[in-house]
Amino acid sequence: MSLTCLLVAPLAFASTCLARGSDELGVRSISVLPRGLTSHAAAELDGWLYVCGGYFGTPHEYCREDQSGSFARLNLRDGATWEQLEDLEPLQSATLVACEGRLVRVGGMRADNARDEKPSLRSLADAAVFDPRTRSWASLPSLPEPRSSHAACVLGSRVIVVGGWNLGGSLGRSSQWADSVLELDFADPTRKWRATSAPFRRRAVAAAALGERVYVVGGMESSGEPSARVDVLDLATGAWSLGPELPETGFGCAAVAVGEQLFASARSGRVWRLESDATCWRPHGELASPRYFHQLVEAPGLGLAAVGGISGARRARWIEWVSLTPPRTPDIEVLTLPAPGLARNRQALFLRDGALHFFGGNQRTAQHGFDDAAFVDEGWKFDLTTLEWSPLPPLPVRRQSLQVALADDRAWLVGGFARGPEGTRTFGDLFVYEPEQARWTALLDAVRPGRTQFALVERDDGLWIFGGLDYVQDREDGADFRHPVEVLRRSLTAADGAPFEFSDVRMPRARRAFGHAELAGKLYFVGGLADGFASVSECDVFDFASKTWSEIAPPSIERISPELVALDGALYLAGGSARTGNSADPLPNASIERFDPARGEWTKLLEALPFDPTHVRMFVHRGRLLAVSTHDPLSRTLRLAWIRP
Numbered sequence: 168m169s170l171t172c173l174l175v176a177p178l179a180f181a182s183t184c185l186a187r188g189s190d191e192l193g194v195r196s197i198s199v200l201p202r203g204l205t206s207h208a209a210a211e212l213d214g215w216l217y218v219c220g221g222y223f224g225t226p227h228e229y230c231r232e233d234q235s236g237s238f239a240r241l242n243l244r245d246g247a248t249w250e251q252l253e254d255l256e257p258l259q260s261a262t263l264v265a266c267e268g269r270l271v272r273v274g275g276m277r278a279d280n281a282r283d284e285k286p287s288l289r290s291l292a293d294a295a296v297f298d299p300r301t302r303s304w305a306s307l308p309s310l311p312e313p314r315s316s317h318a319a320c321v322l323g324s325r326v327i328v329v330g331g332w333n334l335g336g337s338l339g340r341s342s343q344w345a346d347s348v349l350e351l352d353f354a355d356p357t358r359k360w361r362a363t364s365a366p367f368r369r370r371a372v373a374a375a376a377l378g379e380r381v382y383v384v385g386g387m388e389s390s391g392e393p394s395a396r397v398d399v400l401d402l403a404t405g406a407w408s409l410g411p412e413l414p415e416t417g418f419g420c421a422a423v424a425v426g427e428q429l430f431a432s433a434r435s436g437r438v439w440r441l442e443s444d445a446t447c448w449r450p451h452g453e454l455a456s457p458r459y460f461h462q463l464v465e466a467p468g469l470g471l472a473a474v475g476g477i478s479g480a481r482r483a484r485w486i487e488w489v490s491l492t493p494p495r496t497p498d499i500e501v502l503t504l505p506a507p508g509l510a511r512n513r514q515a516l517f518l519r520d521g522a523l524h525f526f527g528g529n530q531r532t533a534q535h536g537f538d539d540a541a542f543v544d545e546g547w548k549f550d551l552t553t554l555e556w557s558p559l560p561p562l563p564v565r566r567q568s569l570q571v572a573l574a575d576d577r578a579w580l581v582g583g584f585a586r587g588p589e590g591t592r593t594f595g596d597l598f599v600y601e602p603e604q605a606r607w608t609a610l611l612d613a614v615r616p617g618r619t620q621f622a623l624v625e626r627d628d629g630l631w632i633f634g635g636l637d638y639v640q641d642r643e644d645g646a647d648f649r650h651p652v653e654v655l656r657r658s659l660t661a662a663d664g665a666p667f668e669f670s671d672v673r674m675p676r677a678r679r680a681f682g683h684a685e686l687a688g689k690l691y692f693v694g695g696l697a698d699g700f701a702s703v704s705e706c707d708v709f710d711f712a713s714k715t716w717s718e719i720a721p722p723s724i725e726r727i728s729p730e731l732v733a734l735d736g737a738l739y740l741a742g743g744s745a746r747t748g749n750s751a752d753p754l755p756n757a758s759i760e761r762f763d764p765a766r767g768e769w770t771k772l773l774e775a776l777p778f779d780p781t782h783v784r785m786f787v788h789r790g791r792l793l794a795v796s797t798h799d800p801l802s803r804t805l806r807l808a809w810i811r812p
Contacts, residue, residue, distance in 0.1 A: 194777040194808075195488065197502040198246040203482025203553055204235060204475040206316075208263035209462035210270055212299060216241040216464060216472065216486075217270060222259040226480060230282040234259050241486075243466050252302060258291065262319035264326060267353055270297040271307070271326050276315035276334060290315040290334045294351070294360075307351070311362055314345055318374035320381060320424075322402060324354040329365065329383045329400075330372035344368035344389045348381075348400065366407050367398055371460070373422035377429045379403045382410060382441075384431050385417015393418035411447045414439060419459035423471060425491060430471060434459040434478075436789065438471070438489050452489045455789045455809055456521070456552040481521075481552045498811040501777045506805040507556050508547045512782035512798045513567035515580045519602065523549045523795060524559065526580065526600070529567040532800040542567055542585045549805065551788070563598055563609050570623035572630055575659050577601050579630060584619040590640035593617035597667075613666045614655065620679040620728070624690060626711065629658040632667060633690070633709070636679040650677035650698055675716045678703050682731030684738055686764065688712055691719070693740055694726035702727065702746065722760045722769045727753050730785035732792065738762040739772065739792055739812065742783035755781045759792070761812065778806045 200218065207221025217240045224233025234257035242248040261275030273294050280287040290313035295304045310328070317331025328349040332342045347362045365383075372386030381400040388394050395417055397410035413420070413431060420433035429441040431448070436457025439448040454473055461476025461483065471489040475482065490498060508514075510528025517524050524546070531541045544566070546559030562569075562580070569583035578600040584593050595614030600607055614632065621635025632655040638648055652674040655667040681695030681703065690709040697703050702725040708717045722740055729743030740760045744753035757775040762768070776783060782798040792810040797803075 194499045194501055196246055197500050198241060198472075198486040199502075199554065200475060200484045200486065201237075201239065201249060202235070203477075203484045205460040205477040205482055206259040206276075207235065207462065207475050208261045208272065208275075209464050209474045210263040210265045211243070211464045211466045211472075212265040212268070212270060214243050214466075215299070216243055216466065216474070217263060217297075218474065219263050219272060220255065220258045220261050220275065221475065223482065224282075226477070228282075229259075229276075229278040229286060229288055230280055230284070231257060231278045232282050234278055243469060253304075260315040260317075261291070262317060262328070264319050264321045266321045266326055267324055269299070271295075271319075271321075271351075272297065272304075273319050273326070273328055274310060274314040274317055274331065288334045289313065290332065308358055308360060310349060311347075311360055312343075312345075314349075316370035317345065318372045318383070318422075320374045320376045322376040322379070322381070325350055325352045325402075327374070327376065327381050327400075327402075329374045329381065330367075330369050330386055332370045344370065363405065365398070365400075367396070369394055369396075371419045373417065373420045373431060373463075375422040375424040375429055375431075376402075377424040377427070377441075382422065382424075382429060384422045385413055385420040385433060387418045410445060411441070414448050419461075419476075421459075421461050421463040421473070421476075423463040423465050425465045425471070428491070430463060430489075432461075432463060432473065438473075453790050454487050454489070455791060456483045456485065456487060457789075458483045458552075478521075478552055481550060483552050484554045494811070497773060499773075499777060500809045502554075502807045503778075504554065504805050504807075506547075506549075506797055506803045507558075508545050508797070508803065509543050510545065510567075510797065511800075511803075513584075514797070515562070515569040515571050515583075516784055516795065517571045517573060517578055518786045518788060518793070519573060519578070521551050523551065524578065524602075525549070525797075526559070527562045527564075527566045527569060527583070528797075532798060537586065537591050539586045551807075560600075560605050560607060563607050564594075564596070566594065568619045569598070570621060570632075572623045572625040574625040574630065576603070579623070579625070581623050581630075581632070582614055582618045582621065582635070584638070592639045593619045593637055608663070610664065610666075613657070615666060616649075616651075618651065620681075620695075622681070622683040622690070622692070624683070624685060629656055629661075630667070631656050631670070633683070633692070634674055634678040634681065634695070648698070650679060652677055672709070672714055675707055676703065676705065678707075680728040682726070682729040682740055682743070684731040684733045686733040686736070686738060691731065691738060691762075693722065693731050693738075694729045694743060696727055719762070719764075720767055720769065722762070723771070724756060724758070724760075726756055729756075730783065732785050732787050734787050734790075734792065734812070736764070737812075738764070739785070740769075741776070741785045741792070741794065742780045744781075755779065759810070772812055773810070777808055 204221030208219040221235045236257035258275040292310040292313040294307035314331040368389040369386035373384040383398040393416035395412040422431040436454040438452040440451035458476025462474045473487040509530040514528035515526040542565040544561040566583040566585040569580040580598040595617035597610040597613035618635035622633040624631045654672040656670040657667040677697045678695040692707045726743035757780040759773040794808040
């Protein structure tokens with residue numbers, strides 16, 4: 168068997184298995200906003216998600232050019248079809264609620280200044296109702312005073328508006344903070360707004376009606392301090408009381424009531440559920456993209472949708488769903504987008520600060536794609552919140568299969584495979600990337616001899632290298648393939664020119680192209696190849712404290728180049744290839760297996776990933792497994808799958 172058959176996995180894949188796995192699991196494609204928005208309005212009505220207005224410019228530098236006048240709706244039946252409705256005059260901080268088969272829009276803020284002019288901001292007293300049958304707006308009585316940064320909810324035929332302020336000119340404490348609750352009852356023929364006093368002055372609040380009570384959650388106090396306070400209005404008696412505080416400050420939070428349950432989410436990305444006795448909040452879920460100034464919308468039969476919002480200066484474009492009840496099977500969301508890079512596989516890839524970083528790689532998808540032009544040096548970053556690509560300083564060399572460790576606020580890329588002056592070979596160079604400075608530092612021949620398909624592990628005492636392959640095409644002694652068992656180590660504070668050194672640890676057996684993950688101070692090794700392209704069935708475990716080796720039971724399939732990650736006290740094995748049936752060459756494996764260290768047992772989590780698993784990579788992202796692939800022989804494509812096990 169040739170080296171090329173092992174470094175680049177075959178393309179063959181059982182599509183029938185993929186389709187069956189997707190049907191069984193109910194894989195859901197991620198819905199994406201046409202543009203990242205914050206301070207927008209959103210509501211669900213009759214299977215459509217409506218989104219209105221919002222802001223897409225630089226935070227706090229408001230101008231009319233960066234306010235949205237878009238009014239569009241997403242068909243929740245397919246989660247992909249957007250329909251543009253008649254645009255509005257640009258505005259932000261309005262509210263949108265569904266009431267008696269129509270949508271009610273209340274208030275908002277408009278910037279009258281251009282981008283290069285002094286801010287001129289004003290809150291609006293406008294109110295209007297949209298009839299989806301006629302696709303037209305009709306005016307409602309204006310609010311008693313302009314209001315923005317407020318919240319609204321619906322109880323029966325009544326629209327209730329709470330919180331907010333009345334801006335006049337620019338942001339500041341001199342603005343008039345609302346201290347009243349407004350109510351408009353569609354059952355009242357006069358349709359007049361009725362105002363009653365509220366025991367607080369807060370803006371950027373969330374509101375939801377649960378039973379006969381309105382819950383006003385979080386926000387910012389008129390003093391400028393963010394608040395976790397919860398005020399409760401009993402609409403039957405008009406009495407106010409205090410509810411349990413949100414476990415985090417709720418400035419720009421979102422809330423929604425579903426049946427007899429109340430949910431809220433704020434800046435941390437955690438979704439909270441109010442206990443049925445209304446005494447405390449409990450964690451219910453976590454968003455993969457934390458956000459605030461977003462909307463939580465309930466869609467019957469689908470769960471909760473987190474729509475838009477911002478984290479730092481990053482606006483969330485993908486609409487995240489949160490299940491109302493724990494799913495009985497793994498919950499999977501899939502996203503497919505164009506990718507700008509040339510590389511289709513074998514990039515040095517890492518996840519940092521909510522973004523995937525790609526360096527180098529191979530742009531061929533055929534088995535024997537090792538011509539000199541196949542290797543690339545490009546660098547790209549993909550932001551998992553904004554879904555935007557941005558170029559990074561290229562890798563100093565054209566190379567694939569470098570291993571990556573994150574330590575000391577830097578990325579350490581080691582080894583790899585490419586063509587040298589005398590043919591294909593492994594390399595031992597160390598490249599350190601500093602993300603904040605977008606700068607590379609190189610240490611040539613830090614690993615001697617060079618290696619690929621090894622494990623690079625960061626510990627407090629430095630970087631460790633386990634296993635791997637030392638390959639030189641047409642080596643003089645004919646031993647092109649060598650499998651070092653010596654474990655190497657290098658301190659993070661070593662002198663710039665210091666190479667990796669031999670430690671006092673040796674691998675119990677030759678192994679390359681394996682999966683590895685650290686859990687509770689132990690490093691687990693699963694799968695891989697040894698001399699003569701033999702599969703490795705043994706699963707070794709290295710204890711860093713005692714410097715001893717042990718074994719665990721093997722998974723159901725012997726895999727080559729799998730991914731292994733640790734999540735919530737368990738190990739997850741995915742991807743790679745395996746020899747099955749009468750096949751001489753390994754074929755991509757689409758399943759995911761889970762290992763429970765306490766029980767010492769493997770179980771099947773997924774029969775199949777929702778896309779071709781060739782060269783798939785896997786990470787842990789905010790309590791989920793994140794599968795990543797750019798392997799596509801037809802187009803430059805990025806495929807992502809978030810899996811809640």
